[in-house]
Amino acid sequence: MLWREGLWSGNPALVKLLGLCPLLAVSNNVVNGFGLGLATLLTLLIANTTVSLMRPVVLPAIRIPIYVLIIASTVTIIELLMQAWLPALHASLGIFLPLIVTNCLIIGRSEAFASRHDLRSSLHDALSMGTGFLWVLVLLGGLRELLGQGTLFSQAHLLFGDGARQLALQLFSADNGLLIALLPPGAFFALGLLLAGKNLIDARSRRRQHADERSVTTDVEAATPLRS
Amino acid sequence: MRMPARTGLTLACCAALAIAALSLVHQLTRERLEAARQQWLLQGLSAVLPDGPYDEDPLSTRQLIVAPELGSEQPVPLYTVYREQAPLAAVLSVVAPDGYNGDIRLLLGLHPDGRIIGARVTEHRETPGLGDDIDIARSDWITQFSDRSLTSEGDDAWAVEKFGGRYDALTGATITPQAIITAIHRALQWYQQHRDEVFPS
Numbered sequence: 001m002l003w004r005e006g007l008w009s010g011n012p013a014l015v016k017l018l019g020l021c022p023l024l025a026v027s028n029n030v031v032n033g034f035g036l037g038l039a040t041l042l043t044l045l046i047a048n049t050t051v052s053l054m055r056p057v058v059l060p061a062i063r064i065p066i067y068v069l070i071i072a073s074t075v076t077i078i079e080l081l082m083q084a085w086l087p088a089l090h091a092s093l094g095i096f097l098p099l100i101v102t103n104c105l106i107i108g109r110s111e112a113f114a115s116r117h118d119l120r121s122s123l124h125d126a127l128s129m130g131t132g133f134l135w136v137l138v139l140l141g142g143l144r145e146l147l148g149q150g151t152l153f154s155q156a157h158l159l160f161g162d163g164a165r166q167l168a169l170q171l172f173s174a175d176n177g178l179l180i181a182l183l184p185p186g187a188f189f190a191l192g193l194l195l196a197g198k199n200l201i202d203a204r205s206r207r208r209q210h211a212d213e214r215s216v217t218t219d220v221e222a223a224t225p226l227r228s
Numbered sequence: 229m230r231m232p233a234r235t236g237l238t239l240a241c242c243a244a245l246a247i248a249a250l251s252l253v254h255q256l257t258r259e260r261l262e263a264a265r266q267q268w269l270l271q272g273l274s275a276v277l278p279d280g281p282y283d284e285d286p287l288s289t290r291q292l293i294v295a296p297e298l299g300s301e302q303p304v305p306l307y308t309v310y311r312e313q314a315p316l317a318a319v320l321s322v323v324a325p326d327g328y329n330g331d332i333r334l335l336l337g338l339h340p341d342g343r344i345i346g347a348r349v350t351e352h353r354e355t356p357g358l359g360d361d362i363d364i365a366r367s368d369w370i371t372q373f374s375d376r377s378l379t380s381e382g383d384d385a386w387a388v389e390k391f392g393g394r395y396d397a398l399t400g401a402t403i404t405p406q407a408i409i410t411a412i413h414r415a416l417q418w419y420q421q422h423r424d425e426v427f428p429s
Contacts, residue, residue: 054242062235066242073246077253084260087268179358 002121006128012105013136013191014198019103022096023137024187028148031155033141034134035089036096039078041130043100044109045123046074051114052122058115067110068101075101089158105133136194143190146171148182273307275364276337276346277317283310286319297418299323299331299411308426315340315427320419322347324411328403329353332362336415340427343377346370347412359404369398369405378416386413 012018019040026032050070051058058066079097083090090097100106109129114122145151150172156164180186266287273286292303300323307319317337324332332352337345347370354360361367372395387393388406397405419426 057238059235059238062239065239069242069246073250076250080253080257080261084257084264087264091268183355 002124003128006125006130006132007135008132008198011132011136011198012129013133014195016105016108018105018108019133020191022099022103023133023140024184024191026093026096027137027140027144027187027190028182029145029151029155030138030141030153031089031159032092033137033139035086035159036093036100037130037134037137039075039082039093039097040100040103040105040137041126041134042078043071043074043103044106044126044130044133047071047106047110048114048122048126049119050074051110052117052119055115063111063115064107067107067115071106071110072101086159092155092158105129140187140190140194143193144181144186147178147190148180148186149177272335272348272350273319273337275348276319276335277309278345281311282316283313295418295422297414299325299414306426317345318419318426320415322411322415324407326403326410327352327354327407328359328401329355332404332407332411334408334411336412338416338419340423341377342416342419342423343375343380344373344412344416347373347408349408354404355401358398358401361398361401362404362408367398369396370408372396373412378420383413386410 006012008014010016013020013023022036022040026036047067047070051067054066054070075098078100079090082093082097109125113125117125142152145154150170152169152171153164154168156167160167178186181190270287277286286307286309289307289309290305291308293306294301294303298304298320300321304321304323306321308315309317309319317339320336320338322334322336324334330353332354333350334347335350336347339345348364349362349370352360352362354362361369364370381394384392385394386409388395388397388402388409390397390402391406393409395405395409
């Protein structure tokens with residue numbers, strides 16, 4: 001249930017539309033999307049864990065400042081670690097890494113979920129919500145990178161070291177790219193397309209469900225006389 | 229305990245814990261951070277320096293100078309590299325303040341006589357797909373400066389071809405390359421006037 005909610009039916013990026021600022025700003029290629037998604041997932045895990053564990057101590061009146069404190073420290077720690085071990089990726093994500101602090105997804109999960117549930121479910125929730133955010137970021141990054149510069153996984157070495165350089169795929173020449181896909185308006189267009197796609201899939205599965213239900217009822221009606 | 233006191237105490241404890249965690253991580257990563265930063269700098273520097281050996285680690289020759297002609301009112305680093313006590317190269321940090329989207333920062337390596345060894349963009353926010361071809365990771369546009377100098381080109385030549393100069397523009401971007409060319413030109417003029425201070429004999 002929690003998995004389905006985070007990954008699909010209550011997806012933070014596609015349904016709740018939370019954290020749009022980093023979502024749209026760094027999703028210009030797969031690697032950036034993956035890096036930021038991973039950092040967000042990690043922040044969410046640590047924040048949910050801490051908030052859930054501190055439930056007995058935290059008074060309702062000061063819960064928000066404490067959540068902010070927890071989230072800000074977590075993000076700073078992640079930023080320091082990334083700066084130390086992945087400096088190139090850190091440079092590429094720029095200001096959007098510290099801005100995870102302001103991602104409403106994280107404080108939203110702290111307040112709406114972790115503050116009311118035990119550690120196990122809070123971890124579960126963080127994993128599913130974080131993964132839901134991550135896959136949308138990666139997909140959006142892939143879409144924009146492909147349309148904009150005809151590549152996929154370019155700059156993969158920023159994340160996985162020099163060995164990953166050959167991961168980069170050049171599918172067509174960058175000269176034929178759709179520049180707008182890389183620019184901020186392109187991010188909105190691409191997200192709009194993803195939203196439309198999701199709604200389409202949902203509508204189709206709803207219709208199928210309706211059809212199934214209807215055929216079940218007719219079966220029952222048809223069967224009734226026999227049984228009586 | 230009274231309510232306000234407990235509230236305050238809880239907050240203070242949380243803040244103390246957060247500070248403790250942060251300083252612990254900071255301690256743990258400090259060396260790596262410094263090393264990563266140096267590595268990052270060295271990579272940029274070695275791209276605009278001739279191959280070694282050098283008398284000293286180029287990074288250790290860093291000094292701060294104030295030279296508005298280089299594009300920034302703030303002190304900027306200058307590296308002076310020697311081989312066997314003879315001047316080998318100077319690396320200037322140049323800022324092009326008139327890019328399409330904010331400052332463009334460059335490292336400019338010069339032979340002692342003022343010829344360009346190479347230039348590299350270290351920081352920019354130019355339009356992806358157009359202006360960002362100034363980045364060596366995206367195109368080799370920036371390499372055309374190698375071996376040029378004030379004596380090899382007249383003052384008019386320091387512009388993109390569209391403005392009567394000798395340098396290629398980028399497809400779809402004129403402002404960005406023009407900003408860099410102007411900045412490099414200014415830096416060369418500064419170096420010509422201040423050579424004796426950069427390499428005191």
